[in-house]
Amino acid sequence: MADIAHFPPAEFAARQARAVAAMAEEGLDALVLFKQDSRYYLTGYDSGAHTYFQCLLLTGDGDLALLSRLPDLRQARITSDIPDIRVWLDGQGQGPGEMLRDLLAEKGLAEKRLGVERDCFGMTAFVWRQLAEACGGFCDLVDASRLVDGLRAAKTPAEIALTRAAAARADQAIATARSLARPDVEEALIVGRMQADMLRAGGMPAAWEPVIGSGPEAAAPNGHSGRRVLAEGDPLFLGLAGSSLRYHAGIARTLVLAPRDRAGRELFERVRAAQETAAGLLRPGVVAGDVAAVDAGDGVRVSGHGLGAIYAPSEADWPYLRPGEDACLPAGACVYLEAAIRDLAGNRVMVLGDSFLVGEAGAERLTRASQAPEIDG
Template sequence: MSGERRQRLAPRLAEAGLDALLVWSSPNRRYLSGFTGSSAYLLAGADGRGLLLTDFRYLEQAAAQAPGWTVIRHGRDVWSDLAGQAAAAGWRTVGVEADHVTLAAFRRLEAAGEARGITWRPVSGLVEGLRLVKTPDEVEAVRAAAALARRALEAVWPRLVPGVSEAEVALELECTMRRLGAEAEAFPTIVASGPRGSLPHARPGPRRLEAGDLVTIDFGARLDGYHSDETVTVGIGAAAAAHPLRPVYEVVRRAQAAGIAAIRPGVPASAVDRAARGVIEEAGYGEAFGHSTGHGVGLEVHEAPWAAAQPPVDYVLEPGMILTVEPGIYLPGRGGVRLEDTLVVTETGCERLTTWDKDWRTT
């Protein structure tokens, strides 16, 4: 698989006028080579060749995980080693992932390359463009992560009772995901109860759940490198049936359904945002929905495509693309509601990969 992906990258490099690309990003490195260690550099050539430079700690791992790549041990001066290997391969114009390399690192590369006739050129999106459309195996990896996260929430559900703290809920959910086999949580779990529900990215705190509360839980698992992402908002106990934000919940539910219904091949990702946002604006809550409607999910929990009003690139949806739909309404002093699913674009529409029922539900 890694060799096939490198071969797909090669013509993109040639079209960009590059002899090779220095791959710095960890997700891009894993996507191209399969290597999961924390320290390595890829040099992927437009001629199809590939070098993986790493230190002593990862030589055995790299050889096992990255077949088809020439594994090279770099020394203390990694900048000189990168420039030297590029020069030895005959690669004179080498792209550098501008979105991932610091200015200080780029200057060191320039200094090392100058003596060897290497020109480093900042570029963006060359590998990310390959990652946009997922293979069936990648879709199943995200589905498996989502199924694991759902099992964890089901296990923790009985603990969503008055008296337990947000922090305790988050810890239990994260530990349960790990016990079920997750590598880690996909991101720090969000648990926001009562009036704290107006904080879109609230950190779980000491506040204890109360009868009648609404609680927003944004959670996900990482499994085999791939992430899931899902958000539920639930009521605590029968008293929540009369919660004053119940009508707001229904607005968000309709907005999410409209966004999901907009997903199909040939539609720009921004249309998904417009569909969901229009429902919320029509209900009079437009100012209370201040973030984008969705994002891609894969080796990163936030990646392209972006379902936003003005995304950096407004990608046209294709079968195999994965994105979330997560509208929310946030009312300071009162609380908030967010509902999120992760979906894959199909030939005729989309399919949910996260499966928690988003109809109104209480514990």
């Protein structure tokens, strides 16, 4: 039994069994998992060092083996029940690629068809070169980047409970920001207080830094260095994710630091209507791209992504809500759905984003913080 176990052994066993069944359907003899999200999902192994050469081997017989660095040996032992942990050392004669090849040979996987997660932050060009040089010709390496992602998309009741907890943290952060958003207040104070309140409530740092932008910088969708002091009439964009045991819930709000701002209210009504229209499509079986392609009105863009247990540098999980995405949302999927107007030329911005649970009866909004743009709303 792992020293730190966030789910009972039976849940991990069921997840591993589903992965083995999915492998068989794809004609794969084993999976070589370079995505930390997959390793956490299947075994509980929890480590932020996923940009180094690390991989979890899952065979068609359900055997597990982890190839990792020495600094993560203790980490793997206390957070997972992986029975076979191999360690590679910098500067030794045999590199991690060669060690993986020997592990595959030991498991009888020479000339077998292996699924590899290639689309992930752990699969750098350097890691792929090490893998290809060591295993190319030894076995058949095929892309299986979405196999475990497809299993992770449908959340279990325990995972949904953690996503609800993450949503509560996100709501708290927005409430904190709303209480502080006034002219002459520094953005840094707002960000610091939001983070502190989420951590005090039992959350943990999210995979993506909170984004705050005000005045002429409110239309920028991503974070940047430097902090402004708020001024009267500023739009204030807030985008962040609450996190509970690596499970995320995203939220975005745009506040307007002006009393009775009719222009801001008009923009808000447009994005709210677009979000409601798109949310109405969130049912099991809907094509993710169809949600993003909804008629949102002139100048309004709808987008989003899946939510789950995911690691830095992004909290955006698969599937993505973007035009052309052909993945279907299953029952139990959690997604972040955003409607936005970002007019860089006219410095008009209004972004509304929330987390939703996809159910047979429709979508349930998990983030419940006030959506109003008025700071006293």
